Amino acid sequence: MLKETGNILNRPDNEEFVLRLFITGASPNSARAISNIRKICELHLKNRYSLEIIDVYQQPERALVEQLVALPLLIKKAPGPERRLLGDLSDEKKVLKGLGIVI
Amino acid sequence: MEQIKQTKPSHLAKTPTGITGLDEITNGGLPKGRPTLICGSAGCGKTLMSMEFIVRGATEFDEPGVFMAFEEKADELSVNTLSLGFDLDRLVQEKKIRVDYVHIDRSEIEETGEYDLDGLFIRLSYAIDSIGAKRVVLDTIENLFSGLTNESIIRAELRRLFQWLKDKGVTAIITGERGKDTLTRQGLEEYVSDCVILLEHRVKHQISTRMLRIVKYRGSLHGTNEYPFLIDSDGISVLPVTSLSQGHEASSERVSTGVKSLDDMLDGKGFYRGSSILISGTAGTGKTSIATTFAAGACERGEKCIYFSFEESESQILRNTKSIGLDLEKHIQSGLLEICASRPTLYGLEMHLVDIHKRIKAFKPDTVIVDPITNLITIGSINEVKSMLIRLISFLQDQQVTVMFTALALNNIVQEQTDETISSLVDAWLLVRDIESNGERNRGMYIMKSRGMKHSNQVREFVITDNGLELVDVYLGPNGILTGSAREEQVLQEHAGEVLKGYQMSAKDKEVLRKRNILEAKIANLKAEFESVEEELNRVYTEERIKKDATESNRREITSRRGGLSGTVDPEENNMEE
Numbered sequence: 001m002l003k004e005t006g007n008i009l010n011r012p013d014n015e016e017f018v019l020r021l022f023i024t025g026a027s028p029n030s031a032r033a034i035s036n037i038r039k040i041c042e043l044h045l046k047n048r049y050s051l052e053i054i055d056v057y058q059q060p061e062r063a064l065v066e067q068l069v070a071l072p073l074l075i076k077k078a079p080g081p082e083r084r085l086l087g088d089l090s091d092e093k094k095v096l097k098g099l100g101i102v103i
Numbered sequence: 104m105e106q107i108k109q110t111k112p113s114h115l116a117k118t119p120t121g122i123t124g125l126d127e128i129t130n131g132g133l134p135k136g137r138p139t140l141i142c143g144s145a146g147c148g149k150t151l152m153s154m155e156f157i158v159r160g161a162t163e164f165d166e167p168g169v170f171m172a173f174e175e176k177a178d179e180l181s182v183n184t185l186s187l188g189f190d191l192d193r194l195v196q197e198k199k200i201r202v203d204y205v206h207i208d209r210s211e212i213e214e215t216g217e218y219d220l221d222g223l224f225i226r227l228s229y230a231i232d233s234i235g236a237k238r239v240v241l242d243t244i245e246n247l248f249s250g251l252t253n254e255s256i257i258r259a260e261l262r263r264l265f266q267w268l269k270d271k272g273v274t275a276i277i278t279g280e281r282g283k284d285t286l287t288r289q290g291l292e293e294y295v296s297d298c299v300i301l302l303e304h305r306v307k308h309q310i311s312t313r314m315l316r317i318v319k320y321r322g323s324l325h326g327t328n329e330y331p332f333l334i335d336s337d338g339i340s341v342l343p344v345t346s347l348s349q350g351h352e353a354s355s356e357r358v359s360t361g362v363k364s365l366d367d368m369l370d371g372k373g374f375y376r377g378s379s380i381l382i383s384g385t386a387g388t389g390k391t392s393i394a395t396t397f398a399a400g401a402c403e404r405g406e407k408c409i410y411f412s413f414e415e416s417e418s419q420i421l422r423n424t425k426s427i428g429l430d431l432e433k434h435i436q437s438g439l440l441e442i443c444a445s446r447p448t449l450y451g452l453e454m455h456l457v458d459i460h461k462r463i464k465a466f467k468p469d470t471v472i473v474d475p476i477t478n479l480i481t482i483g484s485i486n487e488v489k490s491m492l493i494r495l496i497s498f499l500q501d502q503q504v505t506v507m508f509t510a511l512a513l514n515n516i517v518q519e520q521t522d523e524t525i526s527s528l529v530d531a532w533l534l535v536r537d538i539e540s541n542g543e544r545n546r547g548m549y550i551m552k553s554r555g556m557k558h559s560n561q562v563r564e565f566v567i568t569d570n571g572l573e574l575v576d577v578y579l580g581p582n583g584i585l586t587g588s589a590r591e592e593q594v595l596q597e598h599a600g601e602v603l604k605g606y607q608m609s610a611k612d613k614e615v616l617r618k619r620n621i622l623e624a625k626i627a628n629l630k631a632e633f634e635s636v637e638e639e640l641n642r643v644y645t646e647e648r649i650k651k652d653a654t655e656s657n658r659r660e661i662t663s664r665r666g667g668l669s670g671t672v673d674p675e676e677n678n679m680e681e
Contacts, residue, residue, distance in 0.1 A: 060229035068222035087216035098213040
């Protein structure tokens with residue numbers, strides 16, 4: 001476990017990532033986004049993350065609260081400042097950079 | 104792509120906007136259930152127009168609306184619209200309007216792959232369904248382009264969005280910033296092809312005018328001109344100007360000019376109701392006095408009158424009219440008269456026209472006075488002023504409102520006057536002019552034209568007295584037209600001459616009488632002479648006879664004494680002689 005996350009610098013290892021992924025039903029983009037984020041989390045943040053996946057179709061009022069426009073959208077609530085990652089998360093480098101994970 | 108579906112022959116259904124004038128230009132409103140694009144540069148009133156569309160829909164047509172703002176936050180919007188008299192917060196609480204502020208900031212977002220705008224769709228759909236909205240505004244959706252980088256995705260999604268809006272059956276307004284060569288920066292007109300309205304804000308001679316033009320409106324008749332519009336405390340008013348036809352009814356009713364002697368010049372009855380009258384003249388000839396007298400006359404009859412003054416303030420007019428014995432203040436207090444004084448440079452010509460329209464519609468006057476129209480030239484060319492006045496006259500004639508314009512002529516030569524340009528538009532034209540002679544100026548007035556009535560061709564002297572206006576016949580003497588003191592002098596001279604003549608006459612009469620007396624005396628004298636001659640003659644005859652008698656008797660005496668023979672003959676002889 002430690003071995004897998006040993007590459008993270010400048011961060012205490014026990015810091016937990018709080019992630020929220022907003023998707024729209026079973027659209028291709030949404031499906032890709034889910035599998036991509038799962039892959040990345042398992043690879044880089046194993047056991048150090050909580051991922052909440054929200055289907056905006058089911059909870060449209062959250063779209064207003066969270067200022068959603070384009071989807072799918074991943075919001076990193078913690079650690080540090082909030083970051084928003086738009087798209088199907090297929091660009092792994094950008095995702096890692098956006099989450100503040102340095103390889 | 105959209106219009107292929109629209110093959111049904113039924114008329115295009117329309118959604119009234121409730122914006123003054125816009126529904127008239129668009130022949131009923133915006134296309135129902137379709138998106139309309141409103142484009143224009145910054146500050147031309149796009150947001151306001153779309154907001155008014157939503158507010159009027161909620162308040163007047165019972166059609167709730169969703170306002171999706173990409174630029175202004177909800178609280179900013181409600182403050183901004185409050186200045187126009189729309190209580191946005193209350194309408195939001197009553198669930199008639201829903202305002203949704205969409206915030207996109209590129210710096211907060213990292214794009215990591217493919218995406219779509221489903222979030223926007225969901226939000227919009229949620230907002231529409233939550234209040235049963237029939238109207239939607241997206242202001243300004245182009246902000247998406249600055250918030251997101253992948254243009255091809257946005258374009259595809261916008262296309263989908265507009266189609267989705269159509270399927271939803273909501274009447275939508277999309278606003279867009281004016282581009283360099285295109286109507287909108289991002290070419291939104293490509294997606295919204297049913298109705299495009301262009302707003303412009305022009306500054307000419309330091310005076311700004313807002314203009315509206317319908318660039319296209321599929322499947323509907325619409326006005327194609329540029330129309331000025333006004334944003335004030337009641338929202339937006341677009342001016343549907345120039346009624347093309349001249350279909351107004353001509354009234355044969357007459358209205359007094361307020362001056363009895365002027366009425367006499369106009370067939371004894373004054374102007375026609377609903378006609379247009381121009382009074383022109385050089386400075387200080389009493390144009391305003393005629394106009395105020397006309398206004399006061401209308402109010403005396405119990406009619407309503409608006410006085411648009413571009414020269415004097417209300418209190419100035421009240422003070423000045425008091426000096427000629429008119430009390431306009433009581434008419435203002437009784438609500439019959441309204442004086443609207445404004446500087447011509449306050450706003451552009453078109454705005455003046457919009458303002459005049461608005462006030463006339465609100466006040467519903469029988470008489471309108473514009474004093475003077477020549478001041479409008481400071482803010483527009485003669486042609487522009489003319490076209491404005493054409494529209495004003497046609498509007499007023501439609502409503503059977505009598506209108507009186509005054510125009511300042513810069514010189515005395517009629518042909519060169521600026522008011523010449525509108526003289527063909529008016530029904531009656533009075534000219535007041537200076538007549539300068541003997542070191543004083545006097546006012547002369549004549550009627551250049553008065554359509555449809557007998558009118559005097561005389562030049563009258565126009566006198567302003569403490570008790571109002573009066574027209575006096577000018578004196579036409581051997582030395583030409585006499586006015587003012589020259590006229591009075593002439594009148595005095597004539598009077599003196601008459602007195603003198605009367606005196607001369609009586610002197611002559613006396614002489615004749617005297618002559619007659621002398622003649623009669625002479626006749627008496629001659630008669631006396633004749634009588635004395637006659638008397639003399641008689642006396643001679645008598646003497647002669649006496650002598651003869653005496654001689655006869657003597658002879659008889661002698662005869663008888665001689666013989667007495669002739670004694671029987673004697674009486675006979677005596678009788679015969681007698």
